[in-house]
Amino acid sequence: MQGRNRNFQILLILSIIAAAFLGNVLIFSALNTDALRASAETETKLLSSILVNSVESRITPEGIRAGQLPDALAGLPAVEAGRFWITAPDGSVYYDSGGGGLSPPGDASGDSAAFWTGRKGIFFLSEDCCMIRPLYGGEFFLTLLHQGGTFHAIQRRQLSLLLGVDLILMGMMMVLIVNIVLKYRREILRYATTDELTGLCNRKSFNALFGEFMSAEHIPDASLFLLDIDFFKQINDNYGHAAGDHALRMLAERIQAMVRDKNGFAGRWGGDEFIGVLPLPGEEAWSALRELCRVIEALRPEEGFRMTISAGVTPVAAGMPLAKLSEKADAALYESKGGGRNRASLYRGTVAPEAVAEAVKSTVEKAIVRAEAFVLPQKADERPAEPVQPAGAHFGIRLMGYIREHLIRSTILGVRWMAPFVAGGGILIGLAFLFDAASLDLSALTLETRAQFGSITATAALLNRIGSTTFNFMLPIFAGFMAYGIAGEEAFMAGFVGGYMTIDSHSGFIGAMVAGFAAGVLTTELEQFTGWLPRFIRKAAPIILYPVFNLLLMQLVSWLIITPLSTAAGVLFTELLTAAIQKNGVLAGALSAMMMATDMGGILNKVAYQYGVGGLALGSTDVMASVMIGGMVPPIGIFLSMSLFRRKYSEYEWERGPGTLFMGLSFITEGALPYVFTDVFRVIGSSMAGAAVSGGFSMLFGCTLPAPHGGIFVLPVVGHPLLYLIALGAGSLVTAVILGLWKKDCTPEEI
Numbered sequence: 001m002q003g004r005n006r007n008f009q010i011l012l013i014l015s016i017i018a019a020a021f022l023g024n025v026l027i028f029s030a031l032n033t034d035a036l037r038a039s040a041e042t043e044t045k046l047l048s049s050i051l052v053n054s055v056e057s058r059i060t061p062e063g064i065r066a067g068q069l070p071d072a073l074a075g076l077p078a079v080e081a082g083r084f085w086i087t088a089p090d091g092s093v094y095y096d097s098g099g100g101g102l103s104p105p106g107d108a109s110g111d112s113a114a115f116w117t118g119r120k121g122i123f124f125l126s127e128d129c130c131m132i133r134p135l136y137g138g139e140f141f142l143t144l145l146h147q148g149g150t151f152h153a154i155q156r157r158q159l160s161l162l163l164g165v166d167l168i169l170m171g172m173m174m175v176l177i178v179n180i181v182l183k184y185r186r187e188i189l190r191y192a193t194t195d196e197l198t199g200l201c202n203r204k205s206f207n208a209l210f211g212e213f214m215s216a217e218h219i220p221d222a223s224l225f226l227l228d229i230d231f232f233k234q235i236n237d238n239y240g241h242a243a244g245d246h247a248l249r250m251l252a253e254r255i256q257a258m259v260r261d262k263n264g265f266a267g268r269w270g271g272d273e274f275i276g277v278l279p280l281p282g283e284e285a286w287s288a289l290r291e292l293c294r295v296i297e298a299l300r301p302e303e304g305f306r307m308t309i310s311a312g313v314t315p316v317a318a319g320m321p322l323a324k325l326s327e328k329a330d331a332a333l334y335e336s337k338g339g340g341r342n343r344a345s346l347y348r349g350t351v352a353p354e355a356v357a358e359a360v361k362s363t364v365e366k367a368i369v370r371a372e373a374f375v376l377p378q379k380a381d382e383r384p385a386e387p388v389q390p391a392g393a394h395f396g397i398r399l400m401g402y403i404r405e406h407l408i409r410s411t412i413l414g415v416r417w418m419a420p421f422v423a424g425g426g427i428l429i430g431l432a433f434l435f436d437a438a439s440l441d442l443s444a445l446t447l448e449t450r451a452q453f454g455s456i457t458a459t460a461a462l463l464n465r466i467g468s469t470t471f472n473f474m475l476p477i478f479a480g481f482m483a484y485g486i487a488g489e490e491a492f493m494a495g496f497v498g499g500y501m502t503i504d505s506h507s508g509f510i511g512a513m514v515a516g517f518a519a520g521v522l523t524t525e526l527e528q529f530t531g532w533l534p535r536f537i538r539k540a541a542p543i544i545l546y547p548v549f550n551l552l553l554m555q556l557v558s559w560l561i562i563t564p565l566s567t568a569a570g571v572l573f574t575e576l577l578t579a580a581i582q583k584n585g586v587l588a589g590a591l592s593a594m595m596m597a598t599d600m601g602g603i604l605n606k607v608a609y610q611y612g613v614g615g616l617a618l619g620s621t622d623v624m625a626s627v628m629i630g631g632m633v634p635p636i637g638i639f640l641s642m643s644l645f646r647r648k649y650s651e652y653e654w655e656r657g658p659g660t661l662f663m664g665l666s667f668i669t670e671g672a673l674p675y676v677f678t679d680v681f682r683v684i685g686s687s688m689a690g691a692a693v694s695g696g697f698s699m700l701f702g703c704t705l706p707a708p709h710g711g712i713f714v715l716p717v718v719g720h721p722l723l724y725l726i727a728l729g730a731g732s733l734v735t736a737v738i739l740g741l742w743k744k745d746c747t748p749e750e751i
Contacts, residue, residue: 201267410485425471486520593630593695635664637735667711694731
């Protein structure tokens with residue numbers, strides 16, 4: 001029954017996705033057909049007007065009646081635009097550009113409105129647009145039939161492209177659904193088999209693992225152990241249950257490390273008691289547990305308590321049930337307690353009754369005296385005195401603490417809220433260039449028209465407008481939430497406006513960071529200042545004082561700090577790029593790509609990008625290719641690094657990997673920012689190295705790119721696309737390897 005329900009759910013999900021896919025295609029087809037009809041009508045009106053003016057300027061009405069039209073219209077470019085007739089009001093045809101065989105559509109005395117004839121297309125535009133215009137004040141009429149099929153190729157390419165994109169999205173949605181199902185299945189399985197506090201197996205799961213272990217064909221020499229924390233109740237009583245939970249987690253981590261090294265398994269048996277199996281003979285397992293006792297005794301938790309454990313171990317005999325083995329290990333555990341605790345004992349066949357009695361007696365007595373030797377913290381006068389820091393060093397420590405607490409935390413908050421605007425806007429812009437690339441022949445366009453690439457066709461212009469609007473919110477949102485993270489909601493508006501001011505300064509992400517940080521600090525200072533004002537003024541401060549003063553101060557920050565710095569950097573590095581191009585093209589490609597990866601959307605990134613776009617206006621497309629490949633390398637290289645060096649990245653970072661790859665392929669360098677703030681120098685250094693390799697190879701291979709955006713979506717218009725992909729892969733691999741070898745391993749908890 002459960003399997004049948006699951007299959008029904010899967011079929012329902014697939015049906016919904018398929019319906020959404022077909023509905024999307026039908027809606028796009030209808031909208032695109034209407035857009036092409038409007039374009040065809042506009043073009044038909046324009047061509048008919050040109051033809052009317054040409055006819056009236058080349059021949060007289062008498063010449064038309066005398067049959068001189070063919071000679072008069074010879075060489076007229078507009079003649080090839082479509083089929084047209086010149087008729088009299090009575091319907092007589094004086095000229096047919098098609099050579100006869102087809103009557104002019106419509107009434108010869110019609111007005112100048114365009115109309116459509118022929119069969120109406122369902123998916124494609126197959127009608128013909130007609131236009132009737134009077135000649136010589138109504139003595140004749142010109143009827144132009146503009147073939148709707150001339151737009152058919154564009155529409156077919158765009159619809160085919162949409163089908164491809166929809167299929168990709170449908171595949172991604174299926175992968176997402178499967179991942180969600182598997183993730184929740186893993187979570188449910190984890191909750192069912194894992195102890196929530198310690199992360200070890202729970203009792204039921206341990207029983208199952210032990211059963212599998214004992215049912216193997218060849219059971220190796222193994223030992224079962226039981227251990228618990230000495231006087232655990234006293235830790236809870238003296239330091240609180242939070243400290244007790246911390247003690248259990250610390251012990252579980254060490255047990256997990258021990259059994260993992262020995263290829264064993266362990267679980268929480270109940271309370272502060274743990275059980276486990278080590279695939280070792282009894283003596284070797286006993287040695288491992290004694291070492292664990294020493295490790296636990298050496299721990300010094302922040303809460304101040306000291307902790308020891310007692311353990312008992314017994315060899316595992318084939319066919320012996322777990323209950324019997326645990327009794328033997330428990331007897332050895334009592335022997336450890338009777339021997340003074342903080343030790344491990346090996347079960348050797350019997351345990352003396354007096355040892356058990358001594359263990360019980362010792363437990364009761366030491367519980368009464370609360371075992372102060374184990375759990376009392378150090379007295380204040382026994383703690384080592386902190387070294388006296390010089391005043392300057394103390395200020396430096398406070399400053400670094402402030403930066404870690406406010407700047408980094410608020411920056412990460414801003415990046416998190418900025419990410420959807422970056423991804424959504426960048427991908428839509430990339431799709432706009434893809435639609436133009438699939439619909440047009442760039443080689444046939446003039447330089448002026450090519451400068452509008454990405455907004456030439458109606459669909460591309462719509463996508464570009466939506467994407468650009470969304471993408472432009474990136475910096476204000478980032479700066480606003482960064483200010484919010486520093487000083488709360490009163491600072492959000494100032495940060496948002498400050499981020500908007502950075503758009504025209506081309507300072508990018510760095511300028512927005514400065515604006516957000518300045519807005520947060522200024523708001524904090526204003527709050528402290530208004531604390532000295534009368535109460536009725538303080539109440540109005542968030543509505544009146546903060547917005548007005550913050551905006552004025554943010555304008556000063558933009559004028560005096562952000563704009564001058566970004567302008568100076570732009571002039572300096574533009575001159576540097578110009579000198580590099582004049583000296584060595586490969587060097588210029590490497591430098592421009594490396595600048596794209598230096599600050600991930602900051603000042604240098606914007607300088608290099610504007611330089612590449614400026615080259616397009618002059619007809620130079622090689623630098624733009626290096627610029628774009630340099631911006632794609634960091635996110636792609638980070639994803640490859642995660643794939644090659646799994647233990648270097650946390651679970652949270654790994655979950656963001658597919659999105660990071662997609663943003664890299666879409667030429668969204670900002671997709672690497674979440675990783676930058678967790679490991680600044682390693683991520684930026686490896687990204688710069690990989691980007692320089694890709695940019696140099698792109699220039700060396702002679703790759704060109706006439707589009708200023710789009711990433712992998714504009715690959716059809718790249719010169720030498722295969723070599724471009726090789727250059728991209730080489731640089732991304734360099735970044736991945738350097739970053740993977742340079743980074744430190746994550747802790748087991750992070751993985």
